[in-house]
Amino acid sequence: MTVPGFGPDAKEEKIKALYQRLVGWMRENRADYLQAVVQAVGERHGGWIRSYHDNRPYDNVAPAELYDQMIALRSVLAEPGSGAFTYAKFVVEVGTGTRMTMRQDSREPQLDPPYTAQDCARELELFPRDDGRTPTWLASHGQRRDEVTSVRKIDDQVLEHYRPLVPEAIGDLWSQYGVAYFDDGMVRLVDPAHAVNRLQRVAPAGDDMVPVFTTALGDVVYWRAGRFVFYDYRHRTSGELESNALVALYMLHSEDFRNEFMDGQTYRQVACRYGILDVDDCFAYVPLLRLGGPEDVNRLDPCEMWTHLDFIAQATGTPKEP
The missing domain is CATH 3.40.1580 (SMI1/KNR4-like)
Known part of the structure; x- marks a missing residue:
C-alpha cells in the first residue's frame, strides 16, 4: 500500500524509524527490554510502555513521542478493505541480537471510558473495511461481540x-x-x-x-x-x-x-x-x-x-x- 505523502516503502521506513528511536532511547537510559501495547478505535486510543532498567520495570517513563509513533503506524499499516489495527503489542530487546517484534490485530479495545458507537463509526470512516473483515464488535458499533x-x-x-x-x-x-x-x-x-x-x-x-x-x-x-x-x-x-x-x-x-x-x-x-x-x-x-x-x-x-x-x-x- 502506498501512503499519501510517502513512497512505496513507507511501512518499512516508519517501522524502522520507530525501532531506531526506541533502541536509541533504551541505550541512552540503560534499558535492555521494553514492551508496549496500544489500543485504538476511531480517534480514541490508550496504551502503556514498560521499560526494564537493571531488571526493574518502570511504566511510562519513555517519551510520549514514542507512543505517538506507535499510534501513527495505524495509518501507515492500514490496508484497503482490512482497515487498521485496533491492538498492537511491541517488544524490543537491546543487547545480543537487538530486535523489535510487533504483533497487530483487530481485537476489541478496552478503553476507559468504554468506546462508543460514534467511535466505531469514526473508525470505519477513517479505515473502511470489507464486511467479511469487520469484527462483530466493530460492525455492530459495540452492541454485541462474538461469543x-x-x-x-x-x-x-x-x-x-x-x-x-x-x-x-x-x-x-x-x-x-x-x-x-x-x-x-x-x-x-x-x-x-x-x-x-x-x-x-x-x-x-x-x-x-x-x-x-x-x-x-x-x-x-x-x-x-x-x-x-x-x-x-x-x-x-x-x-x-x-x-x-x-x-x-x-x-x-x-x-x-x-x-x-x-x-x-x-x-x-x-x-x-x-x-x-x-x-x-x-x-x-x-x-x-x-x-x-x-x-x-x-x-x-x-x-x-x-x-x-x-x-x-x-x-x-x-x-x-x-
Whole structure:
C-alpha cells in the first residue's frame, strides 16, 4: 500500500524509524527490554510502555513521542478493505541480537471510558473495511461481540488424541475454533497438548486431567473424572463446576457468573489499562497474594502465564483438591 505523502516503502521506513528511536532511547537510559501495547478505535486510543532498567520495570517513563509513533503506524499499516489495527503489542530487546517484534490485530479495545458507537463509526470512516473483515464488535458499533473468537487452529494430531477424552461439546469447540477467546477475553479455550506440556510442574495434567480453559487472571479449568474443575492458583483454591459441558459453557459465558466467582470486575478494570491479553499471558499480582501482597487491581501486571503458574507452585504451593 502506498501512503499519501510517502513512497512505496513507507511501512518499512516508519517501522524502522520507530525501532531506531526506541533502541536509541533504551541505550541512552540503560534499558535492555521494553514492551508496549496500544489500543485504538476511531480517534480514541490508550496504551502503556514498560521499560526494564537493571531488571526493574518502570511504566511510562519513555517519551510520549514514542507512543505517538506507535499510534501513527495505524495509518501507515492500514490496508484497503482490512482497515487498521485496533491492538498492537511491541517488544524490543537491546543487547545480543537487538530486535523489535510487533504483533497487530483487530481485537476489541478496552478503553476507559468504554468506546462508543460514534467511535466505531469514526473508525470505519477513517479505515473502511470489507464486511467479511469487520469484527462483530466493530460492525455492530459495540452492541454485541462474538461469543468465541478464534486465535489459531489446533493440530489434527492433538485433536485426534484429546477429543475422546473430553465432552463432545468441547471437542467441537476445539475443531471449530482451536485456541480462542470467549466474549471479553477473560476466558480462553486452550490447546490441550500445549497446556499439558507447560503445566508439568504445576498440576498432574494429562489424559486424566485435561486442561480446557484458562482465564486472564491465571486460573485453569480442567476436565477430570467426568467433571470440570476450577483451579484458582493465586488464592490456592479449587472447586467443581459442572459435569454437563453445555451448562459449564453457559456459566463461563455468563457475566454474572464471572463477576461472582472469577473476579470478572477486577479483570475488566485491569483490561482497560492493558487490553485483552494474548492467550499465553495473564495478569499477576505483584507480590503474590500468598506472600502477603495486597489484592489491589493496581498491583496486577501482565506476564507470561505458564511461567507465572510455575513460580506460584514453587513459591506457595498448588491449590487444595476440591
